[in-house]
Amino acid sequence: MPVSSVDYQYMARAIKLAEKGRYTTHPNPRVACVLVKKGRIIGEGFHQRAGEAHAEINALKAVSGSAKGATAYVTLEPCSHTGKTPPCANALVEAGVARVVVAMQDPNPQVAGRGIERLRAAGIEVQSGILEAQARQLNPGFIKRMEQGLPWVRVKLAMSLDGRTAMASGESKWITGKEARADVQRLRASSDAILTGIGTVLADDPSLNVRLSPAELGIADFSDAVFQPKRVVLDSRLQTPLDASLLKVAGDTLVCTANDSLEKNESRALQSLGAQLLPFEPQQDGHLPLQQVLTRLAQQEINEIHVEAGATLCGALIQQNLVDELIVYMAPSLMGSAARGLLDLPGIERMTDKIKLQIKDMRAVGDDWRIHANLVQEIP
Numbered sequence: 001m002p003v004s005s006v007d008y009q010y011m012a013r014a015i016k017l018a019e020k021g022r023y024t025t026h027p028n029p030r031v032a033c034v035l036v037k038k039g040r041i042i043g044e045g046f047h048q049r050a051g052e053a054h055a056e057i058n059a060l061k062a063v064s065g066s067a068k069g070a071t072a073y074v075t076l077e078p079c080s081h082t083g084k085t086p087p088c089a090n091a092l093v094e095a096g097v098a099r100v101v102v103a104m105q106d107p108n109p110q111v112a113g114r115g116i117e118r119l120r121a122a123g124i125e126v127q128s129g130i131l132e133a134q135a136r137q138l139n140p141g142f143i144k145r146m147e148q149g150l151p152w153v154r155v156k157l158a159m160s161l162d163g164r165t166a167m168a169s170g171e172s173k174w175i176t177g178k179e180a181r182a183d184v185q186r187l188r189a190s191s192d193a194i195l196t197g198i199g200t201v202l203a204d205d206p207s208l209n210v211r212l213s214p215a216e217l218g219i220a221d222f223s224d225a226v227f228q229p230k231r232v233v234l235d236s237r238l239q240t241p242l243d244a245s246l247l248k249v250a251g252d253t254l255v256c257t258a259n260d261s262l263e264k265n266e267s268r269a270l271q272s273l274g275a276q277l278l279p280f281e282p283q284q285d286g287h288l289p290l291q292q293v294l295t296r297l298a299q300q301e302i303n304e305i306h307v308e309a310g311a312t313l314c315g316a317l318i319q320q321n322l323v324d325e326l327i328v329y330m331a332p333s334l335m336g337s338a339a340r341g342l343l344d345l346p347g348i349e350r351m352t353d354k355i356k357l358q359i360k361d362m363r364a365v366g367d368d369w370r371i372h373a374n375l376v377q378e379i380p
Contacts, residue, residue: 003127007101010034010041010073011131015103017046018075018138023189023217024049026227027301029076029139033059035097037070048222054079056088060095068096075135077106077128080114089118102128103135107146140324141192141303150291151298153322154191155307155314156184157342158329164339165311170203179366180329184308185212187327191229191306193254193297197313198235207245208308229306230254232297234313236288238266240275247273254300256293258282290320315344318355318375326357328371 011034018032025031025047032046033055042065045058053061056078060067078088078100092100100119105128106112119126136143141152158175159165166172174181188194194208208231214220228251233240238261246253247270255270259279267277278296280288297305307314307323317323328342348354361372 001099001125001127003101003130007073007127007130010036010071011075011101011103012134013041014044014073014075015131015134015138017044018055020219021046021048023186023219024223024227026050026192026229027142027303029142031055031074031076031138033075034073035059035063035067035070036073037067042067042070054088056091060091066096069098070095071099071101072097073101073130075103075138077102077104077111077113078115078119079106079108079111080118087115087118089115092119093122093124097124099125099127101130102126103130104128104132107143109146139303141305144324145298145301145303149298150294150322151192151302152304152324153294153307153317154187154304154325154327155309155317155323156187156327156329157314158331159342160331160333160335160339162334162336162339163342164335165342166340167335168338168340170340172204175333175335176329176331176368177366180331180368180370182212182216183365183370184329185210186217188229188306189217189226191304192302193230193232193305195232195234195305195307196309198233198237198239199310199312200308201233201235201240201244201246203310205241205245206308207249209246209249209251230300230302232256232305234288234293236282236286237261238264238270240266240270242266242269242273247275252276254278254297256280256288256296258286258288287316290317290322294322311341311344315346318343319345319347321375323375325360326371326373326375328373329365330369330371332367 014032014034018030021030028050035043043059043062047055080087080089116126144152189210210226214223231246231253233255236258238257253275255275256278356376357373358376359373
């Protein structure tokens with residue numbers, strides 16, 4: 001059967017439905033399924049939490065009659081392996097669906113086309129690639145982790161109109177308004193981990209947790225608790241204070257440090273407070289190897305990393321080509337030439353050295369402006 005405008009219509013509905021899992025499916029991808037029979041939706045569902053039923057199962061459960069002969073619209077290829085739940089491809093076969101329209105193939109090597117093969121082997125017509133670009137936008141971190149072994153890295157910055165982030169004294173609360181700060185909370189909630197440097201911990205003592213309720217995130221109908229991303233601190237010399245706020249809130253704290261720091265008393269003290277230490281061989285300049293850090297975090301099933309750090313760490317991530325997107329909040333204020341700059345980017349001296357960005361979106365958030373940009377040029 002050729003692809004029609006109706007197929008795009010129902011897939012668009014499935015993609016919108018999958019968005020409902022944005023804050024809850026970690027570390028699984030956000031997926032939805034819409035079942036259509038004789039031009040009518042007979043069932044739909046989305047994946048809500050890891051370990052619970054996948055989208056196809058929830059959609060089949062929502063069918064009051066029979067799904068035999070129906071078309072299933074799925075934002076990601078149905079799984080073909082048994083993990084914490086049974087294979088979804090088998091469930092669709094057993095339900096007797098006649099056709100499956102898939103937005104994109106699953107990049108997970110455990111699936112990677114096998115789900116589609118299972119469906120076709122059962123005589124089910126399968127069409128793939130419908131609204132694939134939109135489907136990929138649902139799960140940038142999961143896709144990058146599966147394809148490259150690295151998480152998706154988002155750097156959040158807040159600045160005045162003249163590009164300043166703090167006064168010379170370090171005072172920075174608050175550059176932006178409450179609406180922008182609430183928007184940042186939603187970015188945190190959609191992430192698997194929040195990463196910062198020891199300088200920020202010592203200067204600001206952040207909690208780095210999500211402080212919105214399920215109702216404020218729009219998940220109150222199926223969740224009684226908000227997922228708390230892992231907190232990741234880059235601390236090569238183990239200077240994290242034992243009374244740091246990020247050690248006192250719910251969720252896991254990972255401290256990335258130098259190998260020789262494991263012998264310090266601070267190592268045992270931090271572990272006694274629940275922190276997990278991840279050791280690395282530092283570089284010659286004493287800094288931690290950022291790409292190795294991100295690779296290790298991906299191995300812990302971290303898909304999306306939200307960075308809230310100072311100018312040095314954010315600049316280093318950008319210059320090492322490890323940042324996927326920037327979210328910059330710009331406040332309608334001027335902080336003066338003595339205030340601190342946005343990023344530390346040494347070595348850029350000519351126009352040909354400049355780092356090019358692609359503005360994806362720019363909109364007002366309260367009294368502030370939010371700029372969403374992707375990096376489009378590798379740093380030489």
